[in-house]
Amino acid sequence: MSVYDKLKTLGISLPEVALPAAAFLPFVRSGNMIFVSGHIAKKEGKPWTGKLGAHLSTAQGKEAAREIAIQLLGTLHAATGDLNKLSQIVKLLVLVNSDPSFTEQHLVANGASELFGEIFGERGKHARSAFGVAQIPLGACVEIELIAEMS
Numbered sequence: 108m109s110v111y112d113k114l115k116t117l118g119i120s121l122p123e124v125a126l127p128a129a130a131f132l133p134f135v136r137s138g139n140m141i142f143v144s145g146h147i148a149k150k151e152g153k154p155w156t157g158k159l160g161a162h163l164s165t166a167q168g169k170e171a172a173r174e175i176a177i178q179l180l181g182t183l184h185a186a187t188g189d190l191n192k193l194s195q196i197v198k199l200l201v202l203v204n205s206d207p208s209f210t211e212q213h214l215v216a217n218g219a220s221e222l223f224g225e226i227f228g229e230r231g232k233h234a235r236s237a238f239g240v241a242q243i244p245l246g247a248c249v250e251i252e253l254i255a256e257m258s
Contacts, residue, residue, distance in 0.1 A: 110190040113226050114180075122181040128244075134186045139194075141186045141255045145202070146178045147247035156246035159239075160209025163248055168203060168211075171249045172218030179219070179253050180226070187257060194258040196223045196233040202250040205239030212237040219251055 114121065124133050127144065134143045148155035148171035155171050157163040163171075184190055201216035203209070216237040223231035243250045 110193075110226060117225070119177055119180075121184050122178055124182050124185045125178065133182050136186060136257075139257045140197075141183065141257065143179055143182050143186070143253040143255070145200075145250045145252040146175050146182070147243060147245060148172070148175055148249040149178070149247075150174075154245040154247045155249075157248045158204050158206045158209070159211070159215060159248060160206035165211045165214050168215035168249055169218035172201065172215050172251060173222050174218075175249060175251045176219035176222040179251065183253075183255060192257050193227065193255050194230060195256045196227060196231050197254040197256055198233055199223075199235045200252045201235065201237040202240050202243055203237065204241075204243045204246070204248045209239055212239050215249060216251075 127133055131144055134141055159165065159168045180190065183193065187193060199219060201219065203212040203215050205212060216235060220235060223233065
């Protein structure tokens with residue numbers, strides 16, 4: 108089954124690439140590698156704000172990470188022209204806007220990791236880092252950057 112068939116089955120439509128709000132590109136291709144800039148969580152088109160452990164639950168953070176994964180897929184589509192050309196999701200860096208006592212950043216990150224696994228199967232398994240941070244631009248609750256490889 109193609110990646111697009113899986114997306115359709117899951118009821119996911121890919122968003123357009125969001126224009127960066129600062130001096131950087133949404134993605135850079137270097138050889139067969141694609142480096143995707145950080146994407147922040149959005150809800151109803153606006154930054155999804157709040158701190159995990161203070162204003163938002165782990166489940167809400169996981170949902171935010173899943174939504175970011177969909178944004179990342181839109182950017183990867185723009186970078187490749189065809190998501191089926193991806194040979195591997197290589198690495199995710201997940202930043203979680205966290206209350207100092209919050210320790211479930213890894214569970215928040217699973218929202219993105221699980222979706223990539225569901226869509227790409229073995230090609231979606233990746234290395235990952237998940238960090239709690241004091242703040243993310245615009246007060247967003249989660250930000251994720253991604254590295255992928257094309258065939």
